Amino acid sequence: MRRSIIAGNWKMFKTCAETRAFFDALIPEIQNVEHCDIVVAPPFTALSTAVDETEGTRVAVSAQNVHSEKEGAFTGEVSVRMLTEVGCTYTIIGHSERRQYFGETDESVEKKTLASVGGGLNAIVCVGEILSERDSGQAIEVVRRQVRIGLGRLTESALSHIIVAYEPVWAIGTGRTATPEIAAEMHAEIRKIFAEIYNPAAAYALRILYGGSVKPDNISALMKKEDIDGALVGGASLDPASFVRIIKYS
Numbered sequence: 616m617r618r619s620i621i622a623g624n625w626k627m628f629k630t631c632a633e634t635r636a637f638f639d640a641l642i643p644e645i646q647n648v649e650h651c652d653i654v655v656a657p658p659f660t661a662l663s664t665a666v667d668e669t670e671g672t673r674v675a676v677s678a679q680n681v682h683s684e685k686e687g688a689f690t691g692e693v694s695v696r697m698l699t700e701v702g703c704t705y706t707i708i709g710h711s712e713r714r715q716y717f718g719e720t721d722e723s724v725e726k727k728t729l730a731s732v733g734g735g736l737n738a739i740v741c742v743g744e745i746l747s748e749r750d751s752g753q754a755i756e757v758v759r760r761q762v763r764i765g766l767g768r769l770t771e772s773a774l775s776h777i778i779v780a781y782e783p784v785w786a787i788g789t790g791r792t793a794t795p796e797i798a799a800e801m802h803a804e805i806r807k808i809f810a811e812i813y814n815p816a817a818a819y820a821l822r823i824l825y826g827g828s829v830k831p832d833n834i835s836a837l838m839k840k841e842d843i844d845g846a847l848v849g850g851a852s853l854d855p856a857s858f859v860r861i862i863k864y865s
């Protein structure tokens with residue numbers, strides 16, 4: 616049985632003070648939550664604050680991005696070791712906003728993923744098609760390519776630290792959620808690709824999150840689908856009350 620994950624991606628929101636206020640409100644509400652793993656991804660500047668605020672709780676802290684090199688002349692970048700040192704246990708990789716605005720490619724996703732799992736982080740690797748690709752019937756082909764190049768050369772032990780987030784780009788921040796059926800179809804396809812590249816057991820064990828306008832009122836329908844193992848939540852993870860309602864989906 617795969618354990619569900621509810622992960623919040625704060626993007627470029629929240630200062631350290633706002634991070635403290637968020638966890639002051641969140642933590643008392645999730646004391647008894649045992650049915651899922653909870654992950655929060657603040658911006659780099661608030662990671663340390665988030666780690667302090669969540670110490671001794673069930674919340675894990677994630678980065679939103681990482682560089683693939685160990686260290687070097689890469690102005691503005693942060694390494695895996697820097698993240699693990701502050702207490703991060705996860706990083707998001709290849710978010711569509713990174714692909715769209717910062718030139719990330721399937722090849723850079725592969726490098727970052729290998730560096731992350733090699734350095735002890737769990738990697739939430741994002742894949743997903745843009746609207747024109749869905750409308751022209753290429754969605755599966757695009758996601759197949761993203762998975763094969765980005766995640767096609769992992770070792771067996773690395774695989775257990777990979778979480779895939781299927782995020783159709785047309786559903787991110789738009790209020791337009793993929794129907795549970797559309798999401799479930801792609802999740803099943805991603806599992807099939809993993810079975811082809813690796814083996815059926817590894818594919819079965821893989822946790823696949825859905826992301827794209829997840830809200831308190833649509834999480835339950837999504838989570839009912841067999842291949843949907845959780846959610847990567849953007850906007851609705853910024854407000855502790857709505858994030859709690861998503862965590863406590865029924």
Ligand code: PEP
Nearest residue numbers: 787788826827828849850
């Ligand atoms: C995201 O940032 O990964 C995301 C899915 O955003 P939103 O939930 O706001 O669509």
